[in-house]
Amino acid sequence: MDKMPGWADAVLVPLISLLLAAILSALVIIGIGEDPVAAFKLMVDGALMRSSGWGYTLYYATNFIFTGLAVAVAFHARLFNIGGEGQAMIGGLGVALACLYIPWPNWYVALLGATVSAALFGAMWALIPAYLQAKRGSHIVITTIMFNFIAAAVLNYILVNILRPQGAMDPATARFPEAAQLPTFQDMFSTAETAMFRGAPANVTFFLAVFMCLAVWVLIWRTKLGYEIRSFGQSESAAKYAGISPIKITVVAMLISGGLAGMMALNTTMGEAERLVMNATEGAGFIGIAVALMGRSHPLGVLLAALLFGFLYQGGAELALWTNIPRELIVVIQALVILFTGALDNMVRMPLEKLFLAARRKA
Amino acid sequence: MDFATLLQVLDSTVRLATPLLLACLAGLFSERAGIFDIGLEGKMLAAAFFSAAIAAITGDVWMGLGAGILASLALSVLHGLASITFRGNQLISGVAINFLAAGLTVLIAQDWFSQGGRTPSLIGAGRFEPIILPGAAEFAGVPLIGPIYAELISGHSILVYVAFAMVPLTWWLLYRTRFGLRLRAVGEAPEAVDTAGVSVVGLRFVAVGICGILCGVAGAYLATALQAGFVKDMTAGRGFIALAALIFAKWRPWYALYACLLFGLLQAVALRYQNIDLGAFVVPVQFMDALPYILTVVILAGFVGKAIPPRAGGEPYVKER
Numbered sequence: 001m002d003k004m005p006g007w008a009d010a011v012l013v014p015l016i017s018l019l020l021a022a023i024l025s026a027l028v029i030i031g032i033g034e035d036p037v038a039a040f041k042l043m044v045d046g047a048l049m050r051s052s053g054w055g056y057t058l059y060y061a062t063n064f065i066f067t068g069l070a071v072a073v074a075f076h077a078r079l080f081n082i083g084g085e086g087q088a089m090i091g092g093l094g095v096a097l098a099c100l101y102i103p104w105p106n107w108y109v110a111l112l113g114a115t116v117s118a119a120l121f122g123a124m125w126a127l128i129p130a131y132l133q134a135k136r137g138s139h140i141v142i143t144t145i146m147f148n149f150i151a152a153a154v155l156n157y158i159l160v161n162i163l164r165p166q167g168a169m170d171p172a173t174a175r176f177p178e179a180a181q182l183p184t185f186q187d188m189f190s191t192a193e194t195a196m197f198r199g200a201p202a203n204v205t206f207f208l209a210v211f212m213c214l215a216v217w218v219l220i221w222r223t224k225l226g227y228e229i230r231s232f233g234q235s236e237s238a239a240k241y242a243g244i245s246p247i248k249i250t251v252v253a254m255l256i257s258g259g260l261a262g263m264m265a266l267n268t269t270m271g272e273a274e275r276l277v278m279n280a281t282e283g284a285g286f287i288g289i290a291v292a293l294m295g296r297s298h299p300l301g302v303l304l305a306a307l308l309f310g311f312l313y314q315g316g317a318e319l320a321l322w323t324n325i326p327r328e329l330i331v332v333i334q335a336l337v338i339l340f341t342g343a344l345d346n347m348v349r350m351p352l353e354k355l356f357l358a359a360r361r362k363a
Numbered sequence: 364m365d366f367a368t369l370l371q372v373l374d375s376t377v378r379l380a381t382p383l384l385l386a387c388l389a390g391l392f393s394e395r396a397g398i399f400d401i402g403l404e405g406k407m408l409a410a411a412f413f414s415a416a417i418a419a420i421t422g423d424v425w426m427g428l429g430a431g432i433l434a435s436l437a438l439s440v441l442h443g444l445a446s447i448t449f450r451g452n453q454l455i456s457g458v459a460i461n462f463l464a465a466g467l468t469v470l471i472a473q474d475w476f477s478q479g480g481r482t483p484s485l486i487g488a489g490r491f492e493p494i495i496l497p498g499a500a501e502f503a504g505v506p507l508i509g510p511i512y513a514e515l516i517s518g519h520s521i522l523v524y525v526a527f528a529m530v531p532l533t534w535w536l537l538y539r540t541r542f543g544l545r546l547r548a549v550g551e552a553p554e555a556v557d558t559a560g561v562s563v564v565g566l567r568f569v570a571v572g573i574c575g576i577l578c579g580v581a582g583a584y585l586a587t588a589l590q591a592g593f594v595k596d597m598t599a600g601r602g603f604i605a606l607a608a609l610i611f612a613k614w615r616p617w618y619a620l621y622a623c624l625l626f627g628l629l630q631a632v633a634l635r636y637q638n639i640d641l642g643a644f645v646v647p648v649q650f651m652d653a654l655p656y657i658l659t660v661v662i663l664a665g666f667v668g669k670a671i672p673p674r675a676g677g678e679p680y681v682k683e684r
Contacts, residue, residue: 028467028470031474032470032471032473032474033474080452080454080455082454082458128660132660132663132664136663136664136665137665138660138663138664138665139663139672141401141454142606142610142659142663143660143663145401145603145606146603146607146656146657146659146660146663147656147660149600149603149652149653149656150653150656150657150660153649153650153652153653154649154653156649157647157649157650160649161647286458286462289455289458293455324473324474324477325470326469326470326473326480328465328466328467328469328470328473328480329466329470330466331462331465331466331469332462332463332466332467332470333466334462334466335459335460335461335462335463335465335466336459336463338455338458338459338462339441339445339456339459339460339463342451342452342455342456342458342459343445343446343449343451343452343453343455343456343459344444344445344449344451344456345449345451346449346450346451347449347451350449
């Protein structure tokens with residue numbers, strides 16, 4: 001056996017990668033003349049030391065759980081779905097249509113209906129790239145990138161020309177009716193004496209996101225379909241030999257992935273803005289890539305990575321508010337995480353593997 | 364539409380096609396050698412910032428161009444390190460490079476200039492000025508040919524002519540030199556190149572390096588010729604349109620020129636007309652924006668001629684033992 005123990009592969013490699021990304025991020029902060037320790041302290045204070053900070057952290061984390069799960073499911077079938085952004089945009093359209101045109105009796109029925117609609121719209125947007133990959137051999141990465149741009153154009157057209165209320169200036173839909181607005185953490189956890197999560201956008205969708213982590217775990221490791229997806233991802237030829245249809249798995253995995261990405265729009269559109277705006281996705285579709293890579297495509301890993309990125313996002317906003325460090329610092333950190341946990345994975349893994357082998361030989 | 368308007372639209376087509384063409388040829392070198400590159404956007408963006416920043420500081424646009432090329436090359440080396448040396452996923456590396464450039468440019472711009480993530484406006488020698496070709500003024504009076512020469516062909520910055528000259532040069536390099544043969548071979552059958560005793564790693568690094576240089580020129584053109592300075596996210600998806608053009612052109616240099624001119628024309632028309640009224644129905648501006656991507660998907664789907672990428676594209680090369 002010339003392999004590392006499982007715990008090293010699942011925990012040690014990502015931790016070292018994360019450490020490298022953190023060191024480089026600290027160097028970047030020093031490079032622009034700021035103090036990384038003070039910056040980190042400010043981020044912790046702003047994101048984790050107040051309940052409203054947690055409210056923002058969990059709000060961002062909700063987005064990243066959905067998009068991270070979306071990328072992770074596709075990864076299991078060895079498909080790189082880079083189109084989470086577009087799928088979430090179209091998912092937002094599904095949410096808006098469901099909330100605006102169906103008279104819901106109360107919020108939990110509305111949430112159920114909007115969830116189905118968001119997932120359907122997101123899945124629909126992933127269907128064409130999936131079909132083209134499965135049947136025509138067009139590379140899924142390129143088609144999903146193209147579909148991100150097409151989604152932006154479609155959404156722009158629909159918001160400006162169709163869904164914008166008469167007389168309104170900004171490209172956005174009308175406000176959703178009262179019955180289709182979700183309770184926030186403030187509504188749910190505040191008591192008469194103490195207000196919790198004051199003004200923070202975190203809402204009931206967070207629990208849906210956590211539930212989806214569990215659902216994805218069951219799907220991937222406890223169902224026949226999940227087994228087929230994983231075998232297809234491990235070896236296409238072996239899967240084919242076992243009678244698994246590559247076309248079916250490609251399409252189904254991408255539909256699930258697109259549906260999960262689409263559901264992200266529930267949080268931003270129904271939970272926070274309470275109407276559909278142009279930039280409702282806030283780049284979360286791409287952060288899903290970093291989250292899935294860091295979480296090793298495991299739902300628990302995705303949950304933890306999403307919390308970390310939620311913290312980074314809220315902390316980054318605090319930094320931009322109180323220091324001269326722009327919000328783009330988070331984009332740099334995100335890039336470094338993708339670089340070290342994704343592209344430069346072997347740089348960490350190869351020496352570590354040698355180290356373990358040498359240790360074993362000695363023992 | 365009268366003749367003068369047509370000329371203006373075509374003129375802006377040339378201007379807008381230039382960065383696409385440079386980036387598209389950059390991608391062509393890389394992908395023909397078997398290295399997928401979705402980081403064209405990031406490399407252009409980094410080059411745009413550093414060229415504008417150094418041009419603003421030194422007041423010399425050539426220094427700016429050099430800095431832009433160096434910045435883009437640095438990202439290319441990173442891409443090469445990740446995807447050739449450490450055999451990582453080329454697509455993930457490209458995604459990382461795009462984000463790295465998007466974040467670092469604003470961060471450094473804010474640190475250096477404190478103008479909200481932009482550089483100061485470039486003036487005088489800090490920009491590439493249009494070149495008036497000899498005889499443009501004299502021939503302008505000649506009907507038809509005169510205005511075409513004076514308006515369309517003359518009066519662009521030097522980088523536009525460089526970009527168009529790169530097309531035959533790329534063709535010659537790829538199809539008429541030993542280096543080109545090896546480069547194409549390393550993207551189709553690296554094991555054959557290895558058997559012949561030529562370094563796969565070396566060739567791929569050279570290809571990725573050329574890609575970096577061309578992206579650098581493309582970015583510098585954006586910030587120092589097309590516009591006068593850097594603004595946040597100024598590439599605005601051009602790297603991806605170039606990628607689309609590359610697929611549209613099926614990885615061939617002359618077709619790359621036509622594809623980039625077509626996509627440049629779409630941008631020029633969208634910029635000038637917004638919604639186009641065709642009488643029976645109106646073509647919305649969003650449709651014009653999305654058209655390059657839609658066309659690429661159609662081509663990729665293989666309904667209008669199949670686009671087949673280099674066979675070894677995206678696969679790290681591992682020597683057999």
